[in-house]
Amino acid sequence: MADSAPHTNPPSGRDYSEYGFASRAVHTGVDKDGQYRSATTPIYPTSTFVWDDVRTNRGYDYTRSANPTRRALEENLASLCGGVDCRVTCSGMAAVDLACHLLNSGDHMIAGRDIYGGTYRLFHDVLPKRGIRVSFVNLSDPDEVAAAVSENTRALWIETPSNPLMNVHDVRALVKVAKEKGLFTIADNTFLSPALQRPIELGVDVEVHSTTKYINGHSDVIGGAVVAGSEEYAKGIAFACNALGLGGSPFDCWLTLRGVKTLGVRMKKHEENALAVAQFLFEHPAVEKVHYPGLRRHPGHELAKSQQDGFGAMLSFETAGDMRFAQNTLTGTKLVMLAESLGGIESLWQYPFLMSHASMSEEARRAGGINEHLIRLSVGIEDADDLIADIGAALEAASAKA
Numbered sequence: 001m002a003d004s005a006p007h008t009n010p011p012s013g014r015d016y017s018e019y020g021f022a023s024r025a026v027h028t029g030v031d032k033d034g035q036y037r038s039a040t041t042p043i044y045p046t047s048t049f050v051w052d053d054v055r056t057n058r059g060y061d062y063t064r065s066a067n068p069t070r071r072a073l074e075e076n077l078a079s080l081c082g083g084v085d086c087r088v089t090c091s092g093m094a095a096v097d098l099a100c101h102l103l104n105s106g107d108h109m110i111a112g113r114d115i116y117g118g119t120y121r122l123f124h125d126v127l128p129k130r131g132i133r134v135s136f137v138n139l140s141d142p143d144e145v146a147a148a149v150s151e152n153t154r155a156l157w158i159e160t161p162s163n164p165l166m167n168v169h170d171v172r173a174l175v176k177v178a179k180e181k182g183l184f185t186i187a188d189n190t191f192l193s194p195a196l197q198r199p200i201e202l203g204v205d206v207e208v209h210s211t212t213k214y215i216n217g218h219s220d221v222i223g224g225a226v227v228a229g230s231e232e233y234a235k236g237i238a239f240a241c242n243a244l245g246l247g248g249s250p251f252d253c254w255l256t257l258r259g260v261k262t263l264g265v266r267m268k269k270h271e272e273n274a275l276a277v278a279q280f281l282f283e284h285p286a287v288e289k290v291h292y293p294g295l296r297r298h299p300g301h302e303l304a305k306s307q308q309d310g311f312g313a314m315l316s317f318e319t320a321g322d323m324r325f326a327q328n329t330l331t332g333t334k335l336v337m338l339a340e341s342l343g344g345i346e347s348l349w350q351y352p353f354l355m356s357h358a359s360m361s362e363e364a365r366r367a368g369g370i371n372e373h374l375i376r377l378s379v380g381i382e383d384a385d386d387l388i389a390d391i392g393a394a395l396e397a398a399s400a401k402a
C-alpha cells in the first residue's frame with residue numbers, strides 16, 4: 001500500500017500520443033498482458049500482488065492503490081482528455097468528491113447554479129460539514145463569478161453545457177477570471193465527453209467525468225474519472241484516491257475500457273440524432289421551447305462552436321399545457337425510456353422537476369429554471385426516424401388527454 005505516486009506503475013509498452021483521438025481511444029493503455037500478449041486488457045481480479053523480495057514488486061502491490069486493468073483505463077482517459085494523469089473511481093460522484101479533496105477545511109468554492117443534482121447535494125449538504133463552503137452563481141456572467149470571490153476562495157467548478165437547461169458557459173473567460181483571482185478550475189465534462197470538449201486544452205486544471213455516461217456509453221457500469229491537467233494536481237488526486245479508497249473495480253474498468261473504444265463513432269451518431277430530434281421538437285406545436293446548443297437560435301450556439309467539437313446529444317424542452325401534459329408525454333413512448341441517467345446508446349428521458357433535480361429545494365430548482373414543463377432527453381443511437389415517430393406519438397397522445 002505504497003504512497004501511490006502518480007507514475008510508479010509500469011507504463012504500457014507503447015506511446016500512442018502522436019495518433020488521432022479515435023486511434024488513441026482504441027489503443028492507449030491496452031497492452032498490459034506481457035505474458036500472452038492478449039489484444040485486449042485482461043481483468044486482473046486480485047486484491048494483492050506478490051513481491052519478488054521485500055524491496056521489489058512488478059509495479060503493483062495492492063488493488064486499492066493501483067490495478068493493471070484500472071491503470072489501462074486511466075492511461076486511456078488521461079490521453080483522451082489531454083491530461084498528465086488520471087484516477088478512475090467507483091462512481092461519478094466519487095470523482096466529484098475526489099476532486100473536492102484538493103480543497104481544505106476553511107476553503108471556499110464557486111459553482112454554477114444549474115449543475116448536476118447530485119453534485120449540488122454534495123456541495124450544499126456535505127462539503128459544509130468538512131468546513132468547505134460553496135457559493136452558487138450564474139456562470140454565464142464572469143463578473144458575477146469575480147464578485148463572488150472572497151479571501152479564502154480557492155476553486156471554481158465549471159459544468160458546461162449545464163444540466164438540464166443546456167446553458168453554454170465560456171470556459172476560456174471563466175479560466176481567465178479564475179487565473180486573475182488565483183483560483184484553480186475543475187470542469188465536469190460528463191455531458192460532452194473528451195470526444196467533443198477538452199477543458200484541459202482550454203486552460204482548466206482538473207477534469208471530472210461520470211464515466212457512467214458517454215465514456216462507457218452502454219448504461220451497464222457506474223464509474224468516474226478525475227484527470228489532472230498538470231503534475232501539480234496529479235499528486236494530490238492520486239494520494240486522495242488511494243487514501244480514501246475510491247478506485248473503481250477491475251471488472252467495471254474492463255467494461256468501461258471496452259466502451260471507450262467506440263466513443264468517437266458513438267458521439268457522431270448521438271449528435272446526428274440529437275439535431276434531428278431537436279429540429280422536430282422545435283417545429284412541434286405542443287413544444288414551447290427547445291434547449292439544444294446545436295440549434296442556430298440557441299443563445300449558446302456560437303460559443304459552443306468556439307469551444308466544442310460538436311453539440312452533443314443532451315437536450316431539454318418545455319411542453320405546452322400544464323404539468324400533466326409533460327408527465328403524460330413521458331410515459332407515452334415505446335423506444336425512449338423514462339429513466340434517469342444519460343449518455344447510453346439507448347434514448348432516455350426524464351422529468352428533472354421530480355426526478356434528477358428533486359434533491360434541490362423548490363426555490364433552488366426555480367432559480368435554476370427547472371419547472372414542471374421541462375423534459376430532459378438523452379438521445380441515443382437508434383434510427384432517428386424511429387425516435388421522431390416515437391416522441392411524436394407520445395406528444396399526440398398527451399394532447400388527446402389534455
Ligand SMILES: *Cc1c(COP(=O)(O)O)cnc(C)c1O
Pocket residue numbers: 091092093094096116118119163188190191209210211212213222223224
Ligand atoms: C451522472 C453525473 C454525475 C454523477 O455520476 P455517477 O456516476 O452517477 O455517480 C456527475 N456529474 C454529471 C454531469 C453527471 O451527469
